[in-house]
Amino acid sequence: MSLQKSSPKGWTRKDLVGLKDLGEDEINAVFKRAAQFQKNFSASASKLKGELAALLFLEPSTRTRMSFEVALTRMGGHALIFSAQASSLEKGETLLDTVKNLEAMGVRFFVLRNRENGVIEELAKRSSASFINAGDGTNEHPTQALLDLFTLKEAKGKIAGLKVVIVGDILHSRVARSNIFALKKLGAKVALCGPEEFLSPDLSALADETSDDLESALNHADAVLCLRIQRERLESELHFTAQNYFKNFGLTEERLRKHASSNCVVLHPGPINREVEIDSQLADGPRSLILKQVSNGVFIRMAVLSLLRLKRSRN
Ligand code: CP
Numbered sequence: 001m002s003l004q005k006s007s008p009k010g011w012t013r014k015d016l017v018g019l020k021d022l023g024e025d026e027i028n029a030v031f032k033r034a035a036q037f038q039k040n041f042s043a044s045a046s047k048l049k050g051e052l053a054a055l056l057f058l059e060p061s062t063r064t065r066m067s068f069e070v071a072l073t074r075m076g077g078h079a080l081i082f083s084a085q086a087s088s089l090e091k092g093e094t095l096l097d098t099v100k101n102l103e104a105m106g107v108r109f110f111v112l113r114n115r116e117n118g119v120i121e122e123l124a125k126r127s128s129a130s131f132i133n134a135g136d137g138t139n140e141h142p143t144q145a146l147l148d149l150f151t152l153k154e155a156k157g158k159i160a161g162l163k164v165v166i167v168g169d170i171l172h173s174r175v176a177r178s179n180i181f182a183l184k185k186l187g188a189k190v191a192l193c194g195p196e197e198f199l200s201p202d203l204s205a206l207a208d209e210t211s212d213d214l215e216s217a218l219n220h221a222d223a224v225l226c227l228r229i230q231r232e233r234l235e236s237e238l239h240f241t242a243q244n245y246f247k248n249f250g251l252t253e254e255r256l257r258k259h260a261s262s263n264c265v266v267l268h269p270g271p272i273n274r275e276v277e278i279d280s281q282l283a284d285g286p287r288s289l290i291l292k293q294v295s296n297g298v299f300i301r302m303a304v305l306s307l308l309r310l311k312r313s314r315n
Contacts, residue, residue: 009305015131017122018140019181027182031150033303045061047306048077053109054084054102061113063270063294064134071301097125100275103129130308138172144269145178147300150292151293152223155265167249168227168277169198175269180206186208193217214249218259224276226251226268242276253285265289290304
């Protein structure tokens with residue numbers, strides 16, 4: 001798999017469907033705008049005045065859906081919450097027809113989470129509205145990776161040259177995939193770690209190291225991105241119990257103190273499963289950036305919405 005490194009300066013896209021094809025300049029354009037909103041919240045006040053955005057979450061979500069809703073509210077836009085179970089999807093209407101009907105009502109932004117890989121990209125091609133991928137199957141979750149890296153850069157002052165270890169269920173993780181794409185574009189060293197059944201050959205090909213031994217993977221780590229086991233995507237029973245998983249791959253303060261760099265920080269996209277992939281002392285302790293990620297998620301989503309709005313206004 002090859003990754004595009006450069007792109008035209010700034011933002012030129014109608015949609016944000018993934019980070020695989022995004023250039024470093026575009027990632028930095030999002031970071032720059034998010035930092036502006038973080039510094040001066042009122043600067044964002046009417047950036048989306050009068051705009052309608054449909055939030056179509058066809059899989060469960062707390063952080064992503066609510067932070068898009070907060071971002072839209074802060075910017076003077078309107079978030080239209082779509083409930084799949086209460087919609088005509090239940091009567092057999094297609095997702096494309098659903099999008100076309102909402103578009104006919106004046107919706108110009110779609111924030112979509114979907115169980116199948118690639119569907120959001122296809123919808124975006126067939127619509128003049130702007131699409132944001134809020135997670136599609138095991139493919140990508142671009143705004144999550146952008147907020148992860150924005151938070152990491154804020155904590156460390158840089159991304160280039162850092163050793164970032166991604167631990168857990170990499171195979172089923174759209175968060176891991178988007179993070180690996182972006183981390184490599186920004187010059188980080190990426191190490192992947194998990195039980196063999198959770199490792200992904202195509203992502204290992206992009207990483208600098210892959211291991212099923214947590215303690216060696218943590219060696220000289222500057223940051224660890226911890227992932228939960230995506231039980232909803234498993235096709236067969238696991239070969240280990242939650243207790244066994246924690247024993248071999250659970251992140252603890254003691255493990256980090258012994259093996260990682262002294263200032264190693266911990267990220268997790270959430271939801272966290274305490275005492276399965278991470279212990280509570282670490283999740284709630286001084287190394288943890290977990291709630292900072294959530295706060296920054298609002299700024300990143302505001303930045304993405306604002307760049308897409310700017311692009312639309314220039315057409
Ligand atoms: N990180 C993340 O996508 O969380 P939610 O599933 O709660 O949106």
